[in-house]
Amino acid sequence: MAVTESVQGSAGERRRATAGKELDGSRPLPGWRRYWPMYAAVSPFFFLFAVFGVFPVGYSIYLSFMSWDGIGDMKGVGWENYAYLLTDGDFWQSITNTLIIWVLSTVPMIFLALVIAYALHTTVRFKAFYRVAYFMPNITSIVAMTLVLGSVFSNSSGLLNNMLRAISAGEVGWLSDPWAMKVAVAAITTWRWVGYNAIICLAGLQAISSDIYEAARVDGANNRQTFFRITIPMLRPVILFVAITSTIGGLQLFTEPQVLFPDAAGNVGGPGGEATTIVLYLYQQAFIFNRFGYGAAIGWALFILIAVFSVINWRLIGGRDELAADKRKGKRRAR
Numbered sequence: 159m160a161v162t163e164s165v166q167g168s169a170g171e172r173r174r175a176t177a178g179k180e181l182d183g184s185r186p187l188p189g190w191r192r193y194w195p196m197y198a199a200v201s202p203f204f205f206l207f208a209v210f211g212v213f214p215v216g217y218s219i220y221l222s223f224m225s226w227d228g229i230g231d232m233k234g235v236g237w238e239n240y241a242y243l244l245t246d247g248d249f250w251q252s253i254t255n256t257l258i259i260w261v262l263s264t265v266p267m268i269f270l271a272l273v274i275a276y277a278l279h280t281t282v283r284f285k286a287f288y289r290v291a292y293f294m295p296n297i298t299s300i301v302a303m304t305l306v307l308g309s310v311f312s313n314s315s316g317l318l319n320n321m322l323r324a325i326s327a328g329e330v331g332w333l334s335d336p337w338a339m340k341v342a343v344a345a346i347t348t349w350r351w352v353g354y355n356a357i358i359c360l361a362g363l364q365a366i367s368s369d370i371y372e373a374a375r376v377d378g379a380n381n382r383q384t385f386f387r388i389t390i391p392m393l394r395p396v397i398l399f400v401a402i403t404s405t406i407g408g409l410q411l412f413t414e415p416q417v418l419f420p421d422a423a424g425n426v427g428g429p430g431g432e433a434t435t436i437v438l439y440l441y442q443q444a445f446i447f448n449r450f451g452y453g454a455a456i457g458w459a460l461f462i463l464i465a466v467f468s469v470i471n472w473r474l475i476g477g478r479d480e481l482a483a484d485k486r487k488g489k490r491r492a493r
Contacts, residue, residue, distance in 0.1 A: 260408035262344035275359035292353030362396035
């Protein structure tokens with residue numbers, strides 16, 4: 159009897175306590191009502207992201223199936239913009255130009271970034287100064303930087319051609335020859351981004367434990383073997399990040415060729431359009447010729463191209479270890 163009365167008393171006390179919480183409002187609210195202040199605090203970001211991020215993307219898809227000059231009425235054309243895209247010779251020339259400039263800039267950029275990062279990692283004195291010096295081009299105004307370096311590549315009075323004339327070598331038409339134009343744009347792009355990528359690679363190098371290098375030296379490994387068999391494999395995620403971001407940036411190249419080869423008549427990319435990139439061609443079609451529907455179609459073609467090259471980079475650089483691990487798991491399961 160005493161036990162029963164004790165249990166009933168405890169149950170009564172719990173009911174009274176619950177009723178008291180309901181009366182004074184201290185009972186936790188169910189569901190979203192409990193977290194609505196947090197939702198309200200972050201809602202401005204999602205609103206702005208929807209207005210300036212999601213909506214333009216969706217609208218560009220809709221616009222790519224339209225013919226519109228930016229002022230008059232829109233006219234639905236179905237897949238005509240994409241069909242014309244496949245037969246447009248200027249569009250394919252812009253893709254070729256972009257890929258050539260991308261190769262000329264990205265490959266040496268990644269190599270130089272690794273070398274600079276390794277040198278900064280092993281240098282003892284003036285580390286902070288060198289880091290700032292290599293990073294400065296990335297935070298410099300692109301327009302100002304291109305104007306200054308454009309004077310260096312000038313055909314008549316540029317520094318490079320003056321140096322070539324001083325050693326009795328032939329002049330190079332940096333701003334008129336098809337291949338030299340691409341080299342000039344690639345050089346400016348490399349100069350701007352190599353320091354940024356070097357700092358990223360340096361952060362990856364600093365994350366590698368020194369114990370690994372000490373163990374390698376004990377085993378008799380020299381500097382070259384340590385670099386290629388320890389440093390590079392352990393930097394693979396960083397190299398993958400640098401390769402993908404460099405690919406995205408290289409395929410979206412716009413400001414450098416736009417400033418380096420100005421033309422008031424609407425002809426972009428220098429003589430013959432040999433430095434016209436995909437984004438520069440998009441700009442010409444949409445904002446100079448007022449073909450906004452076709453410009454949107456070019457933008458989505460660029461998106462597909464970037465996605466394909468990003469997957470290729472991941473497969474070549476970052477996906478090997480995961481694929482090998484999947485194969486090993488498959489063999490273990492088969493056993």
